[in-house]
Amino acid sequence: MRLSAFAKAAAILAIALPTAGHAHRAWLLPSATVLSGDNLFVTVDAAISNDLFYFEHRPMRLENLTITAPDGSSVAPENVATGKFRTTFDIAVGKPGTYRVALTGDGVFGRYKLNGEMKRWRGNANDVAKSIPAGAEDVQITHSQRRIETFVTVGKPSDTLSKLSGSGLELLPVTHPNDVVAGSDATFKFMLDGKPAAGVKVVLIRGGSRYRDKLDEINVTTDQEGKVVFKPAVAGMYWISASVRDDKSSVPNAKARQATYAATFEVLPE
Amino acid sequence: MRKVLTIGVAGALGEPAVAAEVEVNIEIPRLDVAEYHRPYVAVWLEHADRTAAKTLSVWYDVNHRGNEGDKWLKDLRQWWRRAGREMKVPADGITGATKPVGKHAIKLDASNTVLKELAPGDYEVVVEAAREVGGREVVRLPLKWPAQGPVATEVKGKDELGVVSLKVTP
Numbered sequence: 001m002r003l004s005a006f007a008k009a010a011a012i013l014a015i016a017l018p019t020a021g022h023a024h025r026a027w028l029l030p031s032a033t034v035l036s037g038d039n040l041f042v043t044v045d046a047a048i049s050n051d052l053f054y055f056e057h058r059p060m061r062l063e064n065l066t067i068t069a070p071d072g073s074s075v076a077p078e079n080v081a082t083g084k085f086r087t088t089f090d091i092a093v094g095k096p097g098t099y100r101v102a103l104t105g106d107g108v109f110g111r112y113k114l115n116g117e118m119k120r121w122r123g124n125a126n127d128v129a130k131s132i133p134a135g136a137e138d139v140q141i142t143h144s145q146r147r148i149e150t151f152v153t154v155g156k157p158s159d160t161l162s163k164l165s166g167s168g169l170e171l172l173p174v175t176h177p178n179d180v181v182a183g184s185d186a187t188f189k190f191m192l193d194g195k196p197a198a199g200v201k202v203v204l205i206r207g208g209s210r211y212r213d214k215l216d217e218i219n220v221t222t223d224q225e226g227k228v229v230f231k232p233a234v235a236g237m238y239w240i241s242a243s244v245r246d247d248k249s250s251v252p253n254a255k256a257r258q259a260t261y262a263a264t265f266e267v268l269p270e
Numbered sequence: 271m272r273k274v275l276t277i278g279v280a281g282a283l284g285e286p287a288v289a290a291e292v293e294v295n296i297e298i299p300r301l302d303v304a305e306y307h308r309p310y311v312a313v314w315l316e317h318a319d320r321t322a323a324k325t326l327s328v329w330y331d332v333n334h335r336g337n338e339g340d341k342w343l344k345d346l347r348q349w350w351r352r353a354g355r356e357m358k359v360p361a362d363g364i365t366g367a368t369k370p371v372g373k374h375a376i377k378l379d380a381s382n383t384v385l386k387e388l389a390p391g392d393y394e395v396v397v398e399a400a401r402e403v404g405g406r407e408v409v410r411l412p413l414k415w416p417a418q419g420p421v422a423t424e425v426k427g428k429d430e431l432g433v434v435s436l437k438v439t440p
Contacts, residue, residue: 034347034351036344037337037341038340039336039337155355179351181351
């Protein structure tokens with residue numbers, strides 16, 4: 001009973017990003033990242049899996065999906081469908097410029113002891129007080145912020161991605177993510193709560209991992225300005241992810257905050 | 271006599287050299303493939319730092335129903351990233367229909383505005399071809415502008431392009 005309630009809560013919140021001991025990867029995979037012409041659509045797959053980019057575990061739930069058009073307006077997804085392994089949706093990309101597709105999650109994870117028994121709880125930050133009983137001991141609350149993104153550009157890239165939410169871990173492009181080319185340096189900046197995130201480990205993994213023996217990941221660490229520079233040798237769809245753990249949570253009584261970021265972008269052939 | 275003198279003075283003032291003719295000849299090879307479509311081709315000039323200086327020619331499916339032809343312009347990936355996405359198509363004197371198998375010449379005579387406005391420097395003529403349900407290929411030929419003497423260079427594509435040649439007649 002206790003376990004099933006936890007599983008249910010986990011499923012509702014499920015944007016399972018990789019944390020220590022939790023290897024599944026959450027991703028959005030667009031059908032195209034660079035487009036020309038008018039009246040266009042892209043379709044996006046959203047899933048949680050081990051291999052990139054294969055649907056072999058769970059579909060992604062689309063709570064808190066925000067699609068931002070080049071003019072800053074929001075676009076609603078169309079034809080949303082969730083199957084056993086993936087969720088898919090279409091986006092009308094009618095305007096020239098860059099679209100940001102973002103799935104965000106903000107919640108808390110609590111552990112506590114009640115009458116000598118360990119309990120776990122997952123939910124909304126506002127529900128902490130009413131969900132954790134007054135008699136609970138050893139209460140540990142972790143605030144979890146997640147952001148999963150992908151980017152699509154029609155024609156010339158626009159500055160859509162320079163506008164950040166200022167909360168959690170985010171990517172601020174120096175090189176536009178729709179302008180990354182195999183064999184050339186690319187620079188991304190990571191921001192935590194809107195400020196440069198220094199010393200953050202960032203990993204990049206190319207898709208198609210099922211057909212090679214090595215993961216061939218690129219490991220980089222952000223500098224003082226939050227920047228990472230990397231040079232992907234091979235073109236393809238890449239998954240980039242980073243995570244920060246600190247004690248700077250806005251949630252009362254949260255001892256720790258875990259802010260995670262992941263995005264899918266295409267490295268273009270020269 | 272007077273006229274020649276005028277040109278001489280202009281040259282001395284650092285104006286780009288005039289009266290040169292540039293010809294780019296592109297061979298579209300015959301390919302033995304199950305499904306053949308004429309390639310999209312872009313021809314442009316690049317600066318030494320690989321930024322685009324000027325698009326000379328784009329052959330694509332201009333009259334495709336519902337402007338569907340524009341949709342595949344991004345498959346000319348290098349051109350699209352460096353120049354195409356900055357342009358409006360169709361563009362007068364630049365865009366045209368796709369071409370059949372054979373040799374096709376792009377001639378820019380001395381009166382051509384691109385040449386007239388081209389600053390002296392080291393350029394590359396870049397030719398990119400991309401074929402629907404097929405491959406893509408890019409070839410490059412150096413171009414020093416203004417040419418000090420006649421130039422005749424060529425490069426042979428491996429797959430999607432045949433011989434691409436550049437002729438400059440000062």
